[in-house]
Amino acid sequence: MTRLKTWLPHAIALIASLVFLDSLRFKFTNAPETQVIFGKLDAWAASFGADGLFAQTGLFSQYVIGTAELFAATLLLIGIHPALRRIQAVGAVIALAVMSGAVNFHLWTPLGVDPNNDGGGLFFMACTVWLTSIGLIVIRRHELAAIGKGLAVTFLPAGSVSATTHKHPHAPKEAFQ
Template sequence: MIEHKPLRLLRHLAWIPAIWIAWELLHYEQYKLLGNPGSVFLFTVLTDWLGFHGYEKAMRLGVGAMEIAASILVLIPRTQGFGGLFAMGVMSGAIFFHTVSPLGIDPYSDGGVLFKEACLTWAAGLLVAVLRRDQLVALFNRIAGRDAAVPA
């Protein structure tokens, strides 16, 4: 099967947002995994608001684990599209909680840097998913029982 040059170019372009996603998510792991006071504060506000008092660490580490998984998946060519969707899902949670919880869009009074980065990372995940949609269609076909190979 001959691959068209535009499709090959799109696959290469997917690396730009994929690298952003991985860098952005992995950069913040140092704060989540090591229990930085700012990160502990954010997740304490969330768990208290949700009624899960005392479960800040579990939520913080759980979110951190999902972000690491999304970072890995988006950097593996065969799973890049799914990694983009996974990153969108994680960032959808961040955007949701920043907009509806007492956390607010600007919890650190820094102009809402975390919220803006979450929105940009969500958009990067969407871009990866769109650019690698052939991969996602093949994956969903395979899950649905249709015989289709997942493109690399």
């Protein structure tokens, strides 16, 4: 069981990263499959006045989404190193955010679950990364809590954060007074 706890997060990170990295060859080369997907999304967005939102220079273009996927994959893989577990947790959060968008756009827009007639393979892979990201977030929840506590101590006014609940074992005592 100990081996499973040790290796499962790495396997999850590797699966999600491989899916992301594989999809980049389509997004960054402007492959026809990518043009179909983002073209359908842009036409849908234009129908309610957000023309260009998914276009090649749009806020949610294939290049923006691909860059977020590359960033998430990088953090997931770097986080395999024991000293960088927190980075893996952040990668999982980014992966969840990107894939939440992907899954929802497949389900609730004219894009559908099989936009490229691949039998729903693309949608299946999005769901796979979405689920593995949730699993990794659950596994790395303590790391995420530590990040949240550190951000709270850093950005919230003194006195608004309880020193006892946000104490880090290696931080100087005066940092929490």
